[in-house]
Amino acid sequence: MTLNSSSDWAEHLKHHWERRAASDLAEYFIAPHGFGDDDEWTEHGRRHATAALVGLETDWLSQRDILEIGCGAGRLAQFFVERTKSYTGLDIAPSMIERAQKRCGGAANARFFETDGLTVPAPARDRQYGLILSIAVMIHCPKPVIESLVRDAWSLLAPGGRLRIQVYADATDTDGLTAPPGAAPATAPTPRPDADASPPSTADELGSGDADPPNASEPPKNEPNRHQRSGHHPRPGSLPGEAELVDEHYMGYPFRYAEFAELMRELVPEPAQLYRDEPNCIYASILKPA
Numbered sequence: 001m002t003l004n005s006s007s008d009w010a011e012h013l014k015h016h017w018e019r020r021a022a023s024d025l026a027e028y029f030i031a032p033h034g035f036g037d038d039d040e041w042t043e044h045g046r047r048h049a050t051a052a053l054v055g056l057e058t059d060w061l062s063q064r065d066i067l068e069i070g071c072g073a074g075r076l077a078q079f080f081v082e083r084t085k086s087y088t089g090l091d092i093a094p095s096m097i098e099r100a101q102k103r104c105g106g107a108a109n110a111r112f113f114e115t116d117g118l119t120v121p122a123p124a125r126d127r128q129y130g131l132i133l134s135i136a137v138m139i140h141c142p143k144p145v146i147e148s149l150v151r152d153a154w155s156l157l158a159p160g161g162r163l164r165i166q167v168y169a170d171a172t173d174t175d176g177l178t179a180p181p182g183a184a185p186a187t188a189p190t191p192r193p194d195a196d197a198s199p200p201s202t203a204d205e206l207g208s209g210d211a212d213p214p215n216a217s218e219p220p221k222n223e224p225n226r227h228q229r230s231g232h233h234p235r236p237g238s239l240p241g242e243a244e245l246v247d248e249h250y251m252g253y254p255f256r257y258a259e260f261a262e263l264m265r266e267l268v269p270e271p272a273q274l275y276r277d278e279p280n281c282i283y284a285s286i287l288k289p290a
């Protein structure tokens with residue numbers, strides 16, 4: 001398949017994620033940490049959900065509608081629904097949505113919709129959101145898809161709302177790297193003031209950052225993903241087609257820090273607070289003025 005446009009990419013992503021979601025390894029692709037042990041997997045989700053919401057007051061959150069782009073199997077959603085007025089989860093893979101719905105146990109304030117991978121679908125455009133999150137999703141998306149998602153998410157953010165996203169980083173670019181998770185952001189090449197709350201501390205979503213990122217936006221072929229290379233996570237078995245699902249897991253565009261800063265300036269009119277606490281990803285947190 002030739003991947004010439006953002007819609008080609010979205011179709012490619014949908015196909016691959018749906019195959020992953022329907023496989024026995026679905027939760028492995030969401031978070032290998034704790035894979036095979038439901039309690040441990042859930043505990044990782046709790047920690048990452050807490051990190052995603054850090055700095056946001058409990059009362060503030062409880063009165064907000066929140067949108068998660070790429071809800072996966074509901075690893076974070078199960079904690080978001082407890083803390084917010086309403087939760088809307090989107091995913092490109094319908095089988096992921098089924099899993100997320102089950103995990104959230106039919107919570108009355110939760111709803112889920114399938115997306116085209118580029119925009120927020122019509123049924124979810126019925127409100128403005130106080131918080132829009134996309135964690136461990138854009139790390140798997142090529143640049144044109146990220147651009148489309150960010151632009152559209154921004155248009156649905158309520159005044160006073162916050163957008164928090166995470167993208168894949170070029171691990172050879174040390175700009176913006178901080179010390180251990182939770183530390184204040186270190187030097188950035190183009191630091192800008194940020195109106196948002198204190199920087200979210202970030203949990204170890206991507207492990208210790210011991211892998212090299214791909215060098216281009218094309219999917220990496222026939223290479224173990226970072227989790228297998230690190231040896232910290234269980235190697236999946238040998239279901240038919242499994243190797244391909246694993247090898248193409250990280251299709252994300254590897255941003256250099258300054259490049260991502262520049263892109264965010266193009267995509268959103270407010271300053272983005274960027275930070276890194278490990279080599280493999282860059283986080284952005286942006287406040288829409290009230």
Ligand SMILES: C[S@@+](CC[C@H](N)C(=O)[O-])C[C@H]1O[C@@H](n2cnc3c(N)ncnc32)[C@H](O)[C@@H]1O
Nearest residue numbers: 017030070071072075091092093096117135136
């Ligand atoms: C690694 S999982 C993360 C799920 C969840 N955010 C979490 O942290 O547990 C990535 C999810 O993003 C979904 N996804 C990938 N690209 C997407 C896109 N362009 N739009 C919406 N969902 C997408 C995949 O189907 C998958 O469920």
